Amino acid sequence: MITPKNLDEALTLLADRAAGWKPCAGGTDLMVLFEAGKLNHTKFVNIAALTELHGIEERSDAIEIKALTTYTDILKHATIQREFPSLVTAAALTGAVAIQNRGTIGGNIVNASPAADSPPALLAYDAQVELISVKGVRRLAYADFHKGYKQMDLQPGELLKSVLLPRTHAELHHYYRKVGTRRAQAISKVCFCGVVEREDRIKNIRIALGSVAPIPLRARRTETFLIGKQLSSKIIDEAKKIIDQEISPIDDIRSTAKYRRRVTQNLLEEFLCGTGSTN
Ligand SMILES: Cc1cc2nc3c(=O)[nH]c(=O)nc-3n(C[C@H](O)[C@H](O)[C@H](O)COP(=O)(O)OP(=O)(O)OC[C@H]3O[C@@H](n4cnc5c(N)ncnc54)[C@H](O)[C@@H]3O)c2cc1C
Structure with missing residues (x-):
């Protein structure tokens, strides 16, 4: 496992396809595979400390939840509680406190389990996702991200950067x-x-x-x-x-x-x- 100094360094490592680096965020899915002897991959970039991928930003049109946001961060966020309560319920029902403190929204999305708890809430709130690589940032509807079982519109070298939840004044x-x-x-x-x-x-x-x-x-x-x-x-x-x-x-x-x-x-x-x- 390698820990890059910043996001640019992480993206440069991930762009080197011959080297074969993969990201590790909270590790709560990856470590289960490791313990079970089913994690064949050994070269991981530790993205957990990248400040660029932490935080929740409120804009007038959308709430941006960065990829390393934990369930605990979501549970505590007043605007998400008010405007996107189903995502808070999903976070509250995910694992228990240890997983809520360590597991990230980005890891939940890219792990791509059809049984994961956040994705139905993100789909119902019409979320978009932003992906980042050395080539730049691209944005797509989260509804178009999952293509088949564990298959995603995620190119080699790309990281999930954030999830955007569009805000509305409608009574829902x-x-x-x-x-x-x-x-x-x-x-x-x-x-x-x-x-x-x-x-x-x-x-x-x-x-x-x-x-x-x-x-x-x-x-x-x-x-x-x-x-x-x-x-x-x-x-x-x-x-x-x-x-x-x-x-x-x-x-x-x-x-x-x-x-x-x-x-x-x-x-x-x-x-x-x-x-x-x-x-
Ligand atoms: C005891 C236990 C209980 C759990 N309970 C639940 C539950 O109730 N509901 C539920 O939905 N899940 C549950 N999980 C699964 C897991 O905790 C979540 O899926 C969690 O959100 C994964 O996040 P992570 O940061 O730990 O991912 P990691 O394990 O770090 O990564 C998971 C995958 O995503 C990739 N990845 C991570 N971040 C990024 C990124 N930013 N960009 C690109 N790729 C990335 C990694 O390469 C890896 O393939 C549970 C797990 C455990 C061990």
């Missing part, structure tokens, strides 16, 4: 629910995050899910169906059928595809009816 109803075996220290069987702006009809809605597809999933067809609709039991039943077609859950050690389908539909109903675990 926020909903986040992680369904797991226990209330703490569990990997989700289904994770659901929804944000809705509603008058008598649904004006705007975003729905995102974890653990029901190879990537964190935005339920766009369900959203499109619901926009402009006045809620009724018939509309909710139709939306449940559409979301069932959008997901592709599997049977695994934590749950079954059948259970995940049923729970996804139930959580959609709970969200739309405005009951249950809301923020």
Whole structure:
């Protein structure tokens, strides 16, 4: 492991493809692989102390959460608590205090587990991500970042620099629910995050899910169906059928595809009816 003095030095190391350096942030995912003897890679750049990648900045249009921000930083941030409560709920449900103090939002995104807890909240808040390399910075919608199981739009030599959450004055109803075996220290069987702006009809809605597809999933067809609709039991039943077609859950050690389908539909109903675990 090598510890660079600053971001430029880190990016220069990562740009040397022949040398084969990879970043290590909090190490909470990497160290689990190491302990299990499954970490084949040995050359890591320790980015944990890079001040350029720490901090949360408030701008009028967006909150910028830099990649090394920990769950504890998110939990304590007053503006995020007020405007993006589902991300705070996701942080509170991630691991326990030690992981919340050490694990970073950037590591959670790039580790690219479909069962991770922050991604559904980031998708529902329409986040963008900024990536940085020796070539400069590029920005893309977070919804376009995950391409397939553990495949991302992340070029060799690039670091995740920050996550941007667009701010709005709209009156929103926020909903986040992680369904797991226990209330703490569990990997989700289904994770659901929804944000809705509603008058008598649904004006705007975003729905995102974890653990029901190879990537964190935005339920766009369900959203499109619901926009402009006045809620009724018939509309909710139709939306449940559409979301069932959008997901592709599997049977695994934590749950079954059948259970995940049923729970996804139930959580959609709970969200739309405005009951249950809301923020
Ligand atoms: C006991 C335990 C409980 C956990 N509970 C949960 C949970 O409830 N929910 C959940 O979602 N996760 C959980 N995790 C997983 C883990 O803690 C999170 O995914 C964490 O956010 C990872 O961040 P990190 O900084 O430790 O990543 P690291 O382990 O440092 O890195 C993870 C991956 O991301 C890459 N990476 C890191 N930062 C960057 C960057 N800025 N740019 C490019 N690549 C980068 C690394 O190269 C590596 O491939 C748990 C882990 C443990 C050990």
